[in-house]
Amino acid sequence: MAWLDGRPAAGLAVDDRGLAYGDGLFETIKISQGQPHLLSRHMARLGEGCRRLAIPCDEALLTTEIRAFAKALGAGVCKLILTRGSGLRGYRFPEPCRPSRLLIGAALPQYPEAHAAQGVALFPCVTRLAEQPLLAGLKHLNRLEQVLARAEWDDSRFAEGLMRDYSGRVIEGVFSNLLLVRKQRLVTPDLSRCGVAGVMRAEILFLAERAGLACVVTDVDLDDLYQAEEVFLCNSLYGIWPVVALEAHRWSVGPLTRKLQGLLANQTGIP
Amino acid sequence: MAWLDGRPAAGLAVDDRGLAYGDGLFETIKISQGQPHLLSRHMARLGEGCRRLAIPCDEALLTTEIRAFAKALGAGVCKLILTRGSGLRGYRFPEPCRPSRLLIGAALPQYPEAHAAQGVALFPCVTRLAEQPLLAGLKHLNRLEQVLARAEWDDSRFAEGLMRDYSGRVIEGVFSNLLLVRKQRLVTPDLSRCGVAGVMRAEILFLAERAGLACVVTDVDLDDLYQAEEVFLCNSLYGIWPVVALEAHRWSVGPLTRKLQGLLANQTGIP
Numbered sequence: 413m414a415w416l417d418g419r420p421a422a423g424l425a426v427d428d429r430g431l432a433y434g435d436g437l438f439e440t441i442k443i444s445q446g447q448p449h450l451l452s453r454h455m456a457r458l459g460e461g462c463r464r465l466a467i468p469c470d471e472a473l474l475t476t477e478i479r480a481f482a483k484a485l486g487a488g489v490c491k492l493i494l495t496r497g498s499g500l501r502g503y504r505f506p507e508p509c510r511p512s513r514l515l516i517g518a519a520l521p522q523y524p525e526a527h528a529a530q531g532v533a534l535f536p537c538v539t540r541l542a543e544q545p546l547l548a549g550l551k552h553l554n555r556l557e558q559v560l561a562r563a564e565w566d567d568s569r570f571a572e573g574l575m576r577d578y579s580g581r582v583i584e585g586v587f588s589n590l591l592l593v594r595k596q597r598l599v600t601p602d603l604s605r606c607g608v609a610g611v612m613r614a615e616i617l618f619l620a621e622r623a624g625l626a627c628v629v630t631d632v633d634l635d636d637l638y639q640a641e642e643v644f645l646c647n648s649l650y651g652i653w654p655v656v657a658l659e660a661h662r663w664s665v666g667p668l669t670r671k672l673q674g675l676l677a678n679q680t681g682i683p
Numbered sequence: 684m685a686w687l688d689g690r691p692a693a694g695l696a697v698d699d700r701g702l703a704y705g706d707g708l709f710e711t712i713k714i715s716q717g718q719p720h721l722l723s724r725h726m727a728r729l730g731e732g733c734r735r736l737a738i739p740c741d742e743a744l745l746t747t748e749i750r751a752f753a754k755a756l757g758a759g760v761c762k763l764i765l766t767r768g769s770g771l772r773g774y775r776f777p778e779p780c781r782p783s784r785l786l787i788g789a790a791l792p793q794y795p796e797a798h799a800a801q802g803v804a805l806f807p808c809v810t811r812l813a814e815q816p817l818l819a820g821l822k823h824l825n826r827l828e829q830v831l832a833r834a835e836w837d838d839s840r841f842a843e844g845l846m847r848d849y850s851g852r853v854i855e856g857v858f859s860n861l862l863l864v865r866k867q868r869l870v871t872p873d874l875s876r877c878g879v880a881g882v883m884r885a886e887i888l889f890l891a892e893r894a895g896l897a898c899v900v901t902d903v904d905l906d907d908l909y910q911a912e913e914v915f916l917c918n919s920l921y922g923i924w925p926v927v928a929l930e931a932h933r934w935s936v937g938p939l940t941r942k943l944q945g946l947l948a949n950q951t952g953i954p
């Protein structure tokens with residue numbers, strides 16, 4: 413199931429800049445009972461990306477389309493791709509610029525229940541993230557670093573991979589954000605140089621602060637990670653996975669991780 | 684005019700990874716008299732990209748298709764986009780992987796003749812290139828940095844923009860490579876951390892060495908650029924443009940730039 417600019421479509425024009433340059437943004441939205449989860453957070457991040465990349469976006473129209481798509485899909489994932497539209501006369505913005513709005517439906521990925529219950533092992537990716545503040549935080553379509561990182565392991569014992577930047581900082585998972593608990597504080601890497609600022613990360617920081625937990629966004633190195641009392645991953649489709657192993661290091665699934673899983677489960681997830 | 688996997692097509696599947704992740708490569712090939720220019724150099728760079736990104740590619744089939752496309756197009760530009768093909772189950776490579784081969788025909792861009800004859804002024808781009816050795820040199824589909832850089836100026840007095848990396852090194856133009864002449868040597872920036880290794884750059888280095896000129900690929904900073912006797916840009920569509928101005932600095936169009944323009948003009952360009 414796919415809609416292009418509000419209508420069913422199987423393909424995108426070959427001269428779309430989303431294909432040519434990765435000139436666009438995406439969101440991966442969980443759908444259940446015909447409703448999109450965390451839609452206002454997805455739209456906020458998309459809007460921020462549109463402002464920083466100067467892509468015009470009718471957010472009200474897009475929101476209406478996503479709600480209608482979710483109703484039609486029922487359950488699964490709605491992948492939204494917003495591109496700058498057609499135009500092949502080089503890198504320069506097309507005038508006029510008519511963005512393409514693509515919604516693609518898919519089934520929810522089937523992850524083992526043990527990932528959330530007993531935790532996962534992280535693969536230590538060799539692929540490093542380049543530091544590019546102009547694009548950091550955005551969920552844009554330039555994702556070759558993630559493609560290369562995900563290709564590093566094929567062993568199902570590793571549910572995710574850990575990505576660092578070229579300075580050695582711990583940044584995120586390949587398709588997840590990373591958080592840790594240290595001295596009763598929730599800590600997550602600063603994403604102003606690289607990384608994707610996930611909507612589930614934002615939701616967890618919101619829930620944690622509302623529950624009275626101190627939250628810190630700062631640089632994190634491997635020592636910080638190894639000294640953490642609890643470590644977990646999150647994304648908008650699976651919620652929270654505790655991390656229990658990275659190379660020779662082991663963590664237990666901790667009480668704050670369990671508490672945040674509980675808070676998330678109590679949310680309808682549908683604002 | 685567009686062909687997908689050897690057949691006329693107007694669109695690409697919405698689940699193609701070229702769109703979703705920029706998971707692919709491209710080449711911009713000049714066509715005249717029904718023949719592709721510098722095809723062996725384009726195929727060599729594409730092959731290198733395929734090896735580094737682990738995209739399987741039937742180079743013989745692709746070469747045959749490009750030659751047939753060039754014959755049908757007659758004159759203009761053949762934009763080749765090779766993606767990893769369909770697959771939306773996350774960043775992981777699809778199995779089996781069936782790359783998409785897209786050929787798109789267009790007219791040659793119409794640049795003023797004065798650019799090659801009298802030289803151009805460079806816009807000093809604020810957008811910096813991130814250092815990512817894993818992708819450096821490749822003409823991959825992750826091109827948001829170039830999109831942002833090209834959006835910095837709208838003044839037709841600037842034909843191109845100068846891009847530096849975050850360490851301040853001079854790397855390239857937004858859609859060109861950069862070369863300079865210093866003490867009778869041809870110098871061009873090292874592209875092992877970022878930048879696109881252009882086929883025209885390779886052709887010019889080849890022609891220059893064959894003509895007995897010493898060629899050096901090394902790091903270049905702004906001082907090197909300002910102290911150069913000659914500076915020029917190149918790409919596979921327009922050949923060579925002398926650079927005559929960057930901010931307050933002025934260069935003359937020099938004898939080696941003219942000599943290389945002459946050598947290029949004497950090449951048929953069709954190996």
